[in-house]
Amino acid sequence: xxxxxxxxxxxxxxxxxxxxxxxxxxxxxxxxxxxxxxxxxxxxxxxxxxxxxxxxxxxxxxxxxxxxxxxxxxxxxxxxxxxxxxxxxxxxxxxxxxxxxxxxxxxxxxxxxxxxxxxxxxxxxxxxxxxxxxxxxxxxxxxxxxxxxxxxxxxxxxxxxxxxxxxxxxxxxxxxxxxxxxxxxxxxxxxxxxxxxxxxxxxxxxxxxxxxxxxxxxxxxxxxxxxxxxxxxxxxxxxxxxxxxxxxxxxxxxxxxxxxxxxxxxxxxxxxxxxxxxxxxxxxxxxxxxxxxxxxxxxxxxxxxxxxxxxxxxxxxxxxxxxxxxxxxxx
Amino acid sequence: xxxxxxxxxxxxxxxxxxxxxxxxxxxxxxxxxxxxxxxxxxxxxxxxxxxxxxxxxxxxxxxxxxxxxxxxxxxxxxxxxxxxxxxxxxxxxxxxxxxxxxxxxxxxxxxxxxxxxxxxxxxxxxxxxxxxxxxxxxxxxxxxxxxxxxxxxxxxxxxxxxxxxxxxxxxxxxxxxxxxxxxxxxxxxxxxxxxxxxxxxxxxxxxxxxxxxxxxxxxxxxxxxxxxxxxxxxxxxxxxxxxxxxxxxxxxxxxxxxxxxxxxxxxxxxxxxxxxxxxxxxxxxxxxxxxxxxxxxxxxxxxxxxxxxxxxxxxxxxxxxxxxxxxxxxxxx
Numbered sequence: 287x288x289x290x291x292x293x294x295x296x297x298x299x300x301x302x303x304x305x306x307x308x309x310x311x312x313x314x315x316x317x318x319x320x321x322x323x324x325x326x327x328x329x330x331x332x333x334x335x336x337x338x339x340x341x342x343x344x345x346x347x348x349x350x351x352x353x354x355x356x357x358x359x360x361x362x363x364x365x366x367x368x369x370x371x372x373x374x375x376x377x378x379x380x381x382x383x384x385x386x387x388x389x390x391x392x393x394x395x396x397x398x399x400x401x402x403x404x405x406x407x408x409x410x411x412x413x414x415x416x417x418x419x420x421x422x423x424x425x426x427x428x429x430x431x432x433x434x435x436x437x438x439x440x441x442x443x444x445x446x447x448x449x450x451x452x453x454x455x456x457x458x459x460x461x462x463x464x465x466x467x468x469x470x471x472x473x474x475x476x477x478x479x480x481x482x483x484x485x486x487x488x489x490x491x492x493x494x495x496x497x498x499x500x501x502x503x504x505x506x507x508x509x510x511x512x513x514x515x516x517x518x519x520x521x522x523x524x525x526x527x528x529x530x531x532x533x534x535x536x537x538x539x540x541x542x543x544x545x546x547x548x549x550x551x552x553x554x555x556x557x558x559x560x561x562x563x564x565x566x567x568x569x570x571x572x573x574x575x576x577x578x579x580x581x582x583x584x585x586x587x588x589x590x591x592x593x594x595x596x597x598x599x600x601x602x603x604x605x606x607x608x609x610x611x612x613x614x615x616x617x
Numbered sequence: 618x619x620x621x622x623x624x625x626x627x628x629x630x631x632x633x634x635x636x637x638x639x640x641x642x643x644x645x646x647x648x649x650x651x652x653x654x655x656x657x658x659x660x661x662x663x664x665x666x667x668x669x670x671x672x673x674x675x676x677x678x679x680x681x682x683x684x685x686x687x688x689x690x691x692x693x694x695x696x697x698x699x700x701x702x703x704x705x706x707x708x709x710x711x712x713x714x715x716x717x718x719x720x721x722x723x724x725x726x727x728x729x730x731x732x733x734x735x736x737x738x739x740x741x742x743x744x745x746x747x748x749x750x751x752x753x754x755x756x757x758x759x760x761x762x763x764x765x766x767x768x769x770x771x772x773x774x775x776x777x778x779x780x781x782x783x784x785x786x787x788x789x790x791x792x793x794x795x796x797x798x799x800x801x802x803x804x805x806x807x808x809x810x811x812x813x814x815x816x817x818x819x820x821x822x823x824x825x826x827x828x829x830x831x832x833x834x835x836x837x838x839x840x841x842x843x844x845x846x847x848x849x850x851x852x853x854x855x856x857x858x859x860x861x862x863x864x865x866x867x868x869x870x871x872x873x874x875x876x877x878x879x880x881x882x883x884x885x886x887x888x889x890x891x892x893x894x895x896x897x898x899x900x901x902x903x904x905x906x907x908x909x910x911x912x913x914x915x916x917x918x919x920x921x922x923x924x925x926x927x928x929x930x931x932x933x934x935x936x937x938x939x940x941x942x943x944x945x946x947x948x949x950x
Contacts, residue, residue, distance in 0.1 A: 448907055477907040482850040482857055484897075487660065491901025494653070495645055508852075515762070515851045519774065539762025539851065614763070 312345050315565045316366035317558065318359060318376035319350030320403065325535075325617040327377070330402070330558030334375075337562035340584055344566055347371065356383035363387040367394060373565035376410075377402035385409035397568040399575070401561040402554075407594055411568060411575040414561055414589070416552030418598035419452075423459025425550050425602045426503050426530065427467050433501045433527040433547055438469030441501040442492050444509045444530075446480040456505050473499055478509045485512035489528075493520050504530035507537075510549060514540035534605050534613035541610045553603035554617060560586050560599050626873045630888040634895055641899040648902060655780055661894030662787035663842050663849070665887055667861065668868035669794045670835030672886040675869050677811040677828045678878030679736035683725060684839040685861035686747035691717045691843025693751045696760035696853035703766045710769065714844040715837050721747060722836015726829035736828070744862065752855045762851040773848050783845060790838065795883045797834075807831055812879025868893050871921040889921075 317334045319327035331348040338344040347366065351358020356379045364387060366374055374391055378384050381404055388398045388409040398405075401414040417425075431437035443460070445453045457475060464472060473496055478485025485508055492499055493516065502517070504510035510530040514537075517526050523544045532540075532549050540546040563583035567573050573581050577595055580588045591597045605613055642649035667684050674681040695714045698705065721743070728739040762770065773783040798804035809817040810824040817824055847853045872889025874881030896917065900910045 474904075476901060480856075481859060482852060483846075483861075486850060487897060488901045490656075490660075491898070494647065495902040495904065511761075511852050512850060536759055536761045536852070542763060 312343050313373070313566060313569050314345050314347060314369065314371040315562055315569075316363075316369075316371040316374045316376075317346050317348045317562065318362055318366070318374060319348070320377050320379050321354040321358075322350045322352055325615075326554045329554035329613075329616040330377075330561070333555035333558030333560075334562040336555070337559045337566070337584060341563070341566050344562070346562060351379075354379050356380035359384050360387045363391060367391050367396065371396060372569045373397040373399070375399050375401055375561040375565045376405060378405045379403070381406045381409075397565060397575075399561065399565055399568065401557060404596070411595060412564060412581075412591055413594075413596045414557070414564060415596060415598045416557050417600065417602050419455045419459050420463075421598060421601050422456050422505070422531070424463055424466075425604075426456065426460050426505055427463055427470060429529040429548060429550060429604070430501045430503050431467055431470055433529055434470070436469070437467065439500050440471045440473045440496070440498040441503055442473050442496060442499045443475040444485060444489055444492070444502050444504040444506075444513050445475060445477050446506045446509060448477050450480075450506075453505060460503075478504075478506075478512060480506055480508045482508055482512050485509045486516045489513035489516035490520065493517070493522060493526060500526055502526065502528045502530075504528065504532075506530070507532040510546070511536055511540065514543070514545035517545045518543045531602065533617060534610055535615075535617060537605070538610050538614040541605075541607055548604050548606035550602035550604050552599070556586060556603065557599060559584065560589060564589065564597075627882065627884050627888060630872065630885070630892060634888065634892055637892075637895050637899070641895070641903055644903045645899075648899065655784065657894050657898045658787075658891070659781050659784040660898060661890050662783050663845050664861075664864055664868055664894060665787045665890040666790050666838050666842050666845070667865040668872070668886045668890045669790060669883065670838035671862075671865040672869050672872075672874050672881055672883070673794070673798070673807055673831040674736070674828075674835045675811075675866075675874050675876060676807050676878055676881055677824075677831045678814070679729060679828055679831065680740065680866065680876075681722075681725060681832060681835045682737065682740040682862045682866075683721070683743040683747055684835060684842075684865055685858040686744045686751070687718055687721045687836055687839035688843045688846055688858040688861065689855060690721065690747045690751040690754070691840040692847035692857055693755050693760070693843075693853045693855070695844050696765060696847045697755065699766055699769045700760050700764040707768045707772055711841070711844055714840045716840070718840015718843060719833050719837040722833045722839065723829070725836065726832030729832065730825040730829040733825075736832075748855060755853075755855060757855060760847075760853040765848075765851065770848055770851055773845055783849065786841075786845065790841075791883060791887055798883055803827070803830055808879055811877075864893060867918045867921075871918065892917075 317331060334346045338346045349362050351362055359379055374396055378400055385406050385408055388405060392398050398410045399412045399414065400410045402416060404413045430441045443457055445457060464470060476488040476492060478488045489502060489512060492502060502513045504513050510528060510532040513528040517523060517528055528546050529549050531551050533551060537546060537549055560583045564581050567581050568575055573579050575591060575595065577591050577593055579591050583589045586600055589597050589599060638649045647653060671681055671684060691714050694717055695710050699710060725740055725743055728734050729736045773781060775782045777785055806822045806827045809820060809822050810827045814824050846858055868889040869886055871892050872885030874885055896914060
């Protein structure tokens with residue numbers, strides 16, 4: 287009996303040692319989505335698995351609540367803490383509600399970063415933005431230039447509401463960087479209020495009142511769709527192009543009709559990839575993730591951590607006829 | 618006498634619209650060209666159809682604020698149906714749209730008729746409910762152009778005698794509503810139960826039932842608009858036609874339909890819609906700052922209401938009032 291007990295204890299100890307040994311070898315990273323079953327996050331997971339394979343010795347646990355609630359994410363975080371993960375990378379449903387749970391995780395030495403949708407500063411080391419306002423503004427100008435012969439000519443912006451913060455920031459960035467694109471001329475900015483009918487009418491108005499405008503840039507998905515429809519209804523496909531920011535699943539029709547040659551949005555695969563890379567390097571101790579530091583992120587190059595521990599991944603990803611079918615299935 | 622006044626009013630609207638077209642075309646050449654006018658009419662078609670439905674409801678002293686939410690729900694439902702079963706013939710889809718719209722309208726009508734809740738409260742409630750239902754149905758997702766079938770998207774765009782089918786649909790609906798309002802029992806009952814409910818009861822008209830049918834009619838037309846909207850803009854999402862219920866009310870008010878009920882004409886609703894349509898289509902092309910666009914639209918509507926209020930003062934007064942009958946009405950209203 288005593289022997290049996292010793293044996294049991296011994297094997298349990300051995301097992302525990304084995305387990306801790308294994309843990310020291312594989313780095314476990316919890317990738318928390320806003321909700322499961324969303325194509326965007328499934329794609330991010332794809333990128334995360336790619337990074338894990340590339341780095342080696344990394345296990346990515348992809349998880350999340352079934353609906354986009356902060357409560358669900360808190361449960362998921364607690365479960366990850368119980369699983370002794372080394373890092374948590376989360377796209378938060380609420381920037382503040384998940385902070386206490388994440389603080390608990392950090393108190394146990396778990397490295398926490400947020401990506402896509404930020405967590406308040408106290409609850410994470412680094413936040414990875416898919417892009418930055420500066421890069422988005424630059425991308426919009428690049429897209430406009432790409433649709434014009436030699437990158438020279440007139441374009442107009444179709445925005446959402448006159449008070450929309452991110453739209454106005456992006457438009458301001460575009461205006462600021464316009465001198466870097468000689469020959470590119472911003473004629474006017476119109477506002478479609480993110481309503482399909484008003485955006486459509488504004489685009490139609492541009493077609494009639496601004497015959498020189500050859501490209502309409504709409505950094506909003508309702509606007510870019512409505513403008514594409516207006517251009518194809520006006521039978522101006524091939525003379526006037528629409529581009530901007532939109533989701534591949536929404537823009538697939540516009541690409542097929544030819545109203546849009548290419549448009550941009552952040553790539554969720556790259557985002558998941560970079561988040562995993564950053565989490566890995568934080569766990570390894572290669573970097574502390576303090577503002578001003580650089581973190582190398584494999585094929586995405588070096589990612590610079592800016593103020594408030596926020597980082598911008600890269601230029602928005604460009605989608606065109608070649609890759610639209612692949613991505614329109616994802617998100 | 619009153620009839621002549623209305624003739625005058627509608628003529629006045631025609632003149633105002635003509636003047637507007639003149640002013641706009643002086644600032645933007647080609648604005649009054651036939652092709653652009655047909656564009657404007659086509660663009661306004663959905664508003665015309667919705668405004669006619671709204672008109673029948675307003676004529677009975679009620680209001681239907683849920684029309685835009687009805688458009689959103691029905692549009693989402695038929696778009697998802699089309700995406701899931703591309704084989705369904707378009708005629709069936711349009712019938713389903715009409716049916717869903719009619720059911721949503723009937724829900725409003727039943728609350729107003731059987732429970733006697735004021736229509737503004739009922740439809741304010743169903744406005745959020747129908748939009749919420751559209752969200753539940755779609756899970757917040759979008760139905761995009763490439764998921765819809767060619768006939769679904771292209772039929773309203775087919776040109777027939779220079780005007781797209783969408784525009785012709787509006788013309789057919791205008792004709793039908795004109796006949797219903799002027800030649801059928803329901804049409805006359807709608808005027809009577811809004812104009813003088815007491816007298817309507819004496820004439821053997823069930824005011825509540827008439828309101829119910831006005832709501833069903835409005836809902837049915839909104840259902841049709843649900844399909845037309847989704848097809849025109851080639852996208853269905855929860856927020857489509859947001860705020861459009863107010864446009865339909867504004868079109869009625871500008872068209873001289875009294876918000877107190879009983880007064881108004883099909884021509885008025887059509888002209889009121891066209892008036893809004895001309896302004897909406899003109900603002901983007903005449904280089905007016907977007908910041909002042911809304912102020913201009915609002916100013917025009919208020920001017921129309923003031924004009925309306927002045928007209929309503931000329932109405933005849935009820936000389937005799939029977940307490941018994943008016944109490945029945947109070948119970949219903």
